[in-house]
Amino acid sequence: MKAYIEERAIAVAHFIIENNATVRQAAKKFGISKSSVHVDLTTRLESIDPCLSREVRKVLDVNKAERHIRGGQATKEKYLHS
Numbered sequence: 001m002k003a004y005i006e007e008r009a010i011a012v013a014h015f016i017i018e019n020n021a022t023v024r025q026a027a028k029k030f031g032i033s034k035s036s037v038h039v040d041l042t043t044r045l046e047s048i049d050p051c052l053s054r055e056v057r058k059v060l061d062v063n064k065a066e067r068h069i070r071g072g073q074a075t076k077e078k079y080l081h082s
Helices: 003-019 023-030 034-048 050-080
Strands: none
Touching: 003 023, 003 034, 003 050, 023 034, 034 050
């Protein structure tokens, strides 16, 4: 694996942990696709730093559990402003 990809995976992981960010927010911040963020965090990071990978997994699991709520709020806002 290229060194810059490992560095990116670690940087993305720290960003998500520090900001409780979503995969979409991380992708936008780093200028990469959601798929790249997902692969960095779920596959590459496990081999680079397993401890950091577990911390990121906790944030991602919370985000996954809450996504239906955020989606409902976004829809509500959309129709309130219409």
